Amino acid sequence: MLTIAALYHFTRFDDPATLRAPLLALCEGKGVKGSILLAREGVNGTIAGQPEAIAAVLAHLRALPGCEGLEHKESHAGAMPFGRLKVKLKREIVTMGQPDVDPLARTGTHVAPQDWNALISDPEVAVIDTRNDYEVAIGSFAGAVDPETRSFRDFPGWWQENRGRFAGKRIAMFCTGGIRCEKSTNYLLGQGVSEVYHLKGGILKYLEEIPEEQSLWQGQCYVFDGRVSVGHGLVPGGYETCHACRRPITAEDKQHPAYERGACCPACVDEYDATDRERFRERQRQMDLAEARAAKAGGASPPGPPEDI
Numbered sequence: 001m002l003t004i005a006a007l008y009h010f011t012r013f014d015d016p017a018t019l020r021a022p023l024l025a026l027c028e029g030k031g032v033k034g035s036i037l038l039a040r041e042g043v044n045g046t047i048a049g050q051p052e053a054i055a056a057v058l059a060h061l062r063a064l065p066g067c068e069g070l071e072h073k074e075s076h077a078g079a080m081p082f083g084r085l086k087v088k089l090k091r092e093i094v095t096m097g098q099p100d101v102d103p104l105a106r107t108g109t110h111v112a113p114q115d116w117n118a119l120i121s122d123p124e125v126a127v128i129d130t131r132n133d134y135e136v137a138i139g140s141f142a143g144a145v146d147p148e149t150r151s152f153r154d155f156p157g158w159w160q161e162n163r164g165r166f167a168g169k170r171i172a173m174f175c176t177g178g179i180r181c182e183k184s185t186n187y188l189l190g191q192g193v194s195e196v197y198h199l200k201g202g203i204l205k206y207l208e209e210i211p212e213e214q215s216l217w218q219g220q221c222y223v224f225d226g227r228v229s230v231g232h233g234l235v236p237g238g239y240e241t242c243h244a245c246r247r248p249i250t251a252e253d254k255q256h257p258a259y260e261r262g263a264c265c266p267a268c269v270d271e272y273d274a275t276d277r278e279r280f281r282e283r284q285r286q287m288d289l290a291e292a293r294a295a296k297a298g299g300a301s302p303p304g305p306p307e308d309i
Contacts, residue, residue: 002080003054004034004225006073006204008044008093008179010103011066016040017089019064024087026060033082034225037090041103043067044093044179046225048081073177073204075234081226096183097153100190108173108185108196113206116199117216119172120144125197126169130155130180131222134247134267138229138239139219141174152180156187163191170195176221178202207232222248243287244268244280262287 013019016038023036027047032054034047043061047054054074062070111119120127120141127144129136136146147158171193173181181198188196199206203221210217212232220229220237228248229237239248243261245268253259258269262284263277272280 001076003051004048004075005054006046006177009070010042033085035086037093039090039093094179101183103182108198110200111197113209126166127172130175130184135222142216172197174199176202
């Protein structure tokens with residue numbers, strides 16, 4: 001059984017480029033796959049591997065400057081959920097595009113999963129899902145506001161257009177693992193919102209710790225790996241990924257006339273031109289070849305195209 005670790009930590013790295021090579025070498029040497037982002041503001045990633053390999057990588061990360069308090073969330077899978085390893089240098093570990101946002105200065109009040117239901121059941125609390133539209137489409141908390149954003153960069157603009165709806169309300173925010181809320185709650189505090197809360201550990205920690213019969217979560221939680229989605233107890237869900245637009249798709253979607261494996265799904269049928277579609281088809285052909293080679297060699301099939309955090 002493989003261990004999957006989702007992690008992030010905000011800190012100050014003077015020169016994140018110097019941290020990349022040792023981290024990459026360790027992950028490669030331990031057979032760890034997934035994505036890790038390094039930036040001046042910290043580290044963010046989801047990785048998978050043998051339990052002892054993940055433990056070694058986490059120990060390495062916690063030894064980095066200011067990272068001794070790094071927390072992570074664990075789940076498990078029988079097969080490798082990532083096709084490769086990426087250790088990248090980025091401007092931000094989660095891209096909001098707001099240079100004045102600083103989670104190290106202040107964030108909203110963390111709320112433990114065990115206390116979340118009571119908070120969001122209060123009629124004076126407005127609950128906002130900070131994730132992207134394709135993530136919200138397959139699951140969210142009952143009654144939560146969906147900003148219908150295509151990317152996290154769109155959230156500040158959405159807030160400026162809609163802030164009047166939330167006048168006088170306390171704001172409770174949530175996301176997959178917690179990282180987006182570190183920035184979005186700082187942003188709202190900077191916009192003058194006096195009471196802002198966010199779910200500690202994100203949806204993943206809530207689904208891990210709250211029994212389904214007590215849960216206010218509805219549907220599945222999108223995850224950025226080969227599992228595509230998880231439910232209560234972090235059990236993998238029944239979704240696949242459209243390799244063109246990366247939206248989750250169901251078995252019914254695959255029966256739609258607009259569906260073409262690796263190139264198109266009903267949701268993105270009008271979003272790409274012919275050049276893009278041919279590029280997607282070629283990528284699918286290469287994936288099929290890699291899968292055939294892996295099967296011939298007796299190895300596991302690659303789980304899909306490069307993933308994003």
